Amino acid sequence: MAFLNCSILETLYCTGCSLSLGYVYRCTPKNLDYKRDLFCLSVEAVESYILGSSENHIVPEDKELFNLESRVEIEKSLKQMEDVLKVLETKLWEMESKLSFTGCKS
DSSP states (O other), X not given: XXXXXXXXXXXXXXXXXXXXXXXXXXXXXXXXXXXXXXXXXXXXXXSOOOSSOSSSOSSOTTSOOOOHHHHHHHHHHHHHHHHHHHHHHHHHHHHHHHHHHHHHHO
8 A cells, every 4th residue: 555645545456467557545635535446547557457356257258358459450340341331332322323324214
């Protein structure tokens, strides 16, 4: 635990590797009550986060976690699908135009 401006901070550690992940305000002066029990995670130290305790996982262990790398891959796949849909939409529009044009000639 550490003290900061009359606040008591408790360091948060990873239960797996003991890396320091940030801290939580445990005790605060009246003007900082809004920070009490507030978790402050270090962005550099956290790759992914599972809500709950190590004994009670909200995400089943057999499920893959959603992290920055998987998000980039998902966004890339979504962009590719969007591009394919745009091409298909253009081709469909061209075919409908040709059909309506040949229908007008008859």
